[in-house]
Amino acid sequence: MFGDLMGMMGKLKETQKKVEETKQRLHTVLIDEKSSDSLLNVTVTANREIKSIEVSDELLEDKEQLEDYLILTLNKxxxxxxxxxxxxxxAVAKDGMPNIPGMDMFS
Known part of the structure; x- marks a missing residue:
């Protein structure tokens, strides 16, 4: 019983480390989004950090339209x-969870 508990604790610590590594890796995963007419392009990381914004000259002529485009595209x-x-x-957390009867949190 005690060995099983120690094994589970070790597996939980290993899973926690893998989750943290995944979160760090997600800083390098880029998501590109653009407005429906491609006048605005944004790139964010999977950790929801803005990396770039490209604005068409056409949008620079109308401040209110640009603001609307930014809100819609950034939210997407x-x-x-x-x-x-x-x-x-x-996915990382589920793979690393020990099999504890009655504790199936990810189904």
Missing amino acids: AIKRAGEVHEAEVA
Whole structure:
């Protein structure tokens, strides 16, 4: 029993390390998003950090339109980044969880 508990604790620590490594790796996973007419392009990491914004000269003529484009496009990019982030971290966590009867948290 005690050996099983120690084994589970070791596996949990290993999983925690893998989750942290995955979070660090996600800084390098880039998600590109653009407006429907491609006048605005944004790139974010899977950790939801903005890396670049490219604005068409056409959008520079209308401040309100540019603001709307930024809000819509950045929100889409951040949503996609969050989905990638959650899926990657959940996959690593699920693979590393010890098999504890009655504790199936990821099904």
